[in-house]
Amino acid sequence: MLRKRLFCTACIFLCVLFSSRAQNADSLAVGYERIVFEGAGLAETNAALRAKADCYKQAGRYREASETLARLRLFAMTDEERADVLYQRELCWFLDGDFAQAASMVEEVGDSTEDALLLHALVLAYAGRYNESEIYAARYISWNGPSPRLQELLALYAAAPQPRNQVTAAVLSFFPPLGHFYNGRTGEGLLSGALNLASLGFTVANMVSGYWVTAILGGGIALDQTFMGNRERNAALVALHDRNDPIAFGDKVRDFLLYYRTSTQ
């Protein structure tokens, strides 16, 4: 019985690999799924699913790769194999651009390999967790002993973008254009300041002239638009910085960590 199943599994693998149809990731993936369907043992099932996930990964379908890896029976693996599967899942989430999901796996994956340290440093940088990223990055470049470029790395992280605070932005936006200046938008700030000044001027001028209805209703509508709009715009700018800054910084960290050896030489 064992020999028969062994033979079947081997045949399926060989068919998958060398079939004239098996030329793309999709058909390879189906072949590996068939092994799972045929009721293979735990080890074969895990191996087939890993191979299937690899097909997806090579095809750039990282989310499907990660979902396939999630189907692996981790209890049937050695600690080393398990760590590698979890590493691959973190890698696939990262490559898919789901940095929060990837960052949630850092603890689980552990830090026993150089590749894991590199991945953690990148994942955490892109997720905006710069302090944690810095530690992993420093450990990564010091993997083979003290690195001559450690100071350079520390300088890079020292220049990491400061996360914008939603409350600070909201408070400063009570005094246009300070909220815009806080968000680094000087030109927009001056425009917003001018619009608010015009609304206020319109309201005061009508009050002074005795046009109270126009001042209260017209000025109220204008100020609602310019003042409240200024506050909403600043909230949107904080959200924009929160999304864009970690990606821009992550790109710098990636360039440094992936090429630091080359540039050292």
Next chain:
Amino acid sequence: MTRRAALVLLLLAAAVPALAQTSDRELLRRADFSSKQIIETPPAGANAAEKTLWGVRRQLTGTDRYEPANYMFFRPAVRELGLIPAFFATSDRILRDTRLGTVRALADPSDGKIHEGPEAYAARSRAHSVGGGETDGKAAVSVSRCGDDAGCRPVDADFVQYLIENDLKKDARELLFGSQFQPSDTLTFLRGWTLYQLKELEAANSYLGAVPQESPFYDKAFFYSNAVSAHLGDYDSATSRLQDYSGPYAELKGVQLAGLALLRDDPEAFKAAAGAFSYSDYALETAERDMDEIFHVRYETPKKSPWLAAGASALVPGLGKIYAGQLGEGISTFLVTGAMGAITAEHWIKDGPGDWKTIVPAVLTGILYIGNIYGAYMSVSIYNSQLYDAQETTLLYSVHIPLRTVFK
């Protein structure tokens, strides 16, 4: 480690060069996350004036509530409605575009905006042309042909079912369309069923409709094919096929015929088909009662009148919108138009009717006032259209969802 596992690992190792793998580091190098960033650019196709308004508008509300934004609405509205209606439609849009006015509007969860173009102000056609409905996917399906039967094998239906049940539909598609199988009814049905699961409706319909009457899959394929035709807007051919059906599912036939009759706006055909309703089959009862309710609302209840709404808004700005069921829009319209009217009145009293300080707000008030009447008239029309759309959604659901229970 067992011998089997060792063999598997050996084979996998052999597979590595065959797959021509890219290393993890290379993947990390190549990764491009620029699409994850928020890039603020003016709307596509905006002219210089619209770009300027885009820049200013961002300072006024932070974000636009409507898509297209008001400053991008006028030009397509002119194309769609003509100059004068576009003018009033835009002013109605401005009246509604407040926090209060948009409180009940349905925003798209993907971007948080209310997607409403000038077509919302155009009378909507009820007629559906054959095959003119919206599809979820029209991808052409290339099939690996089985020229002569040598090298072809029968389709493994169990494996396909396993793939579909485990949400591995793309794998099922790859298997069924990327491999050579002997032609069979089962293969045709499975191909149609897989494409249906992937929401590739047009292609699914061609396979489901090709399952012959002798096949054990015929009834299931037949009724699903009719449901798919309904989704594609092809009501007539589905009705014609159903009328010729003489199989064991007579009540289900009646439900689909009744649903299609309502979709075709044919009350007499509905009455004839509804004769098959028993209201006792748990799989069909809900659909039967929903269809009865839609028939009652559509043909036995008086509709809201756009002219009454327009008249109400002429008397009290915003009242017509409230009559049309848009309370927030009505209040918003009343407040904005009323405020402009009050400003005009103040200047009229203090400066006289000939002063520019009166004329400017008076003109603005006049535009907003007419826009308010036009908007009220259109909002009843929009309300009726939305009601119709909701009913169509329910009808499509009713001709489709019971199949899951009937053919479980």
